[in-house]
Amino acid sequence: MAKVISGKDLAKKIKEDIAAKVPELTAKYGRAPHLAVILVGEDPASQSYVKSKGKDAEQVGYRSTTIRLPEDTPESKLLEIIDELNKDEQTDGILVQLPVPAHIDEDRIIEAIAKEKDVDGFHPANVAALWQKRDCVYPCTPKGVIRMLDEAGVEIAGKRAVVIGRSNIVGLPMAKMLLDRNATVTIAHSRTANLAEVTREADILVAAVGRLRMVKADLVKPGAVVIDVGVNRDPETGKLAGDVDYQEVEPIASVITPVPGGVGPMTRACLMENTLECYLNSQDKK
Numbered sequence: 186m187a188k189v190i191s192g193k194d195l196a197k198k199i200k201e202d203i204a205a206k207v208p209e210l211t212a213k214y215g216r217a218p219h220l221a222v223i224l225v226g227e228d229p230a231s232q233s234y235v236k237s238k239g240k241d242a243e244q245v246g247y248r249s250t251t252i253r254l255p256e257d258t259p260e261s262k263l264l265e266i267i268d269e270l271n272k273d274e275q276t277d278g279i280l281v282q283l284p285v286p287a288h289i290d291e292d293r294i295i296e297a298i299a300k301e302k303d304v305d306g307f308h309p310a311n312v313a314a315l316w317q318k319r320d321c322v323y324p325c326t327p328k329g330v331i332r333m334l335d336e337a338g339v340e341i342a343g344k345r346a347v348v349i350g351r352s353n354i355v356g357l358p359m360a361k362m363l364l365d366r367n368a369t370v371t372i373a374h375s376r377t378a379n380l381a382e383v384t385r386e387a388d389i390l391v392a393a394v395g396r397l398r399m400v401k402a403d404l405v406k407p408g409a410v411v412i413d414v415g416v417n418r419d420p421e422t423g424k425l426a427g428d429v430d431y432q433e434v435e436p437i438a439s440v441i442t443p444v445p446g447g448v449g450p451m452t453r454a455c456l457m458e459n460t461l462e463c464y465l466n467s468q469d470k471k
């Protein structure tokens with residue numbers, strides 16, 4: 186039976202810690218941290234993510250602004266709004282909910298957000314800083330995973346870690362952050378030959394694929410720590426489920442994260458942390 190890391194509980198604790206600090210900071214600096222979230226279009230999943238982020242921000246005592254734009258918003262209009270927020274001294278964090286509609290260039294949008302306000306940690310300058318081991322805003326999902334591993338008392342240094350997935354927002358920064366904690370890291374992807382042979386080497390296995398229950402017991406070394414980043418909708422039940430077949434893998438893993446209630450809430454808690462960091466950095470510069 187694996188130890189289950191509740192991202193929900195840890196996220197609650199992180200948010201409570203932030204909420205406890207906010208009144209004092211608000212008194213000291215004359216205003217609360219402010220997170221601005223922009224949503225273009227009406228994708229139901231994105232709407233729900235944006236709503237949760239706004240709710241979290243309010244819960245911890247931040248000022249929260251959600252800017253909802255119609256699906257056909259021109260890229261130029263979105264860039265204009267980002268520019269205004271960049272210049273606004275009362276805004277600490279800017280997040281554009283991804284994906285944006287196809288007529289908008291996602292890379293251009295990410296680059297337009299001032300790197301000091303890039304609470305997602307997606308700006309190329311932040312990405313470069315991460316890979317060069319310089320000060321950066323850490324992307325929320327891998328940051329949340331590392332926090333969960335630490336909370337569970339998992340030793341990362343010297344361990345063999347395998348990350349399945351190599352996206353810019355999850356797989357690659359995840360691998361880099363594990364590497365920076367002195368794990369020996371392998372990145373697997375859709376072209377990996379004999380995936381099971383690779384993943385069965387892992388002491389720490391992170392699945393960030395987006396394929397419902399693809400990680401079966403035969404992909405997992407007994408006693409491994411298994412982190413499930415994937416969020417998928419089970420077509421049979423309509424419920425959310427991960428990339429890991431929890432029923433099969435939980436009995437053989439030493440530590441596992443559930444979906445829902447695992448990495449997802451931690452991603453949002455780390456977004457709150459990043460917003461606080463951006464706020465403190467901007468106040469320090471004054």
Ligand code: NDP
Nearest residue numbers: 350351352355374375376393394395414415416448449452
């Ligand atoms: P992407 O689609 O950008 O990347 C998926 C990765 O999985 C790719 O690198 C792809 O390989 C790899 N892959 C696809 N099929 C296979 C396969 N059969 N075997 C091995 N590797 C495969 O997704 P994201 O990284 O954006 O997200 C991954 C998952 O994490 C999704 O379910 C997403 O919803 C979830 N997510 C969850 C978050 C949270 O807070 N919990 C936050 C962000 C994402 P290749 O590069 O070769 O195409």
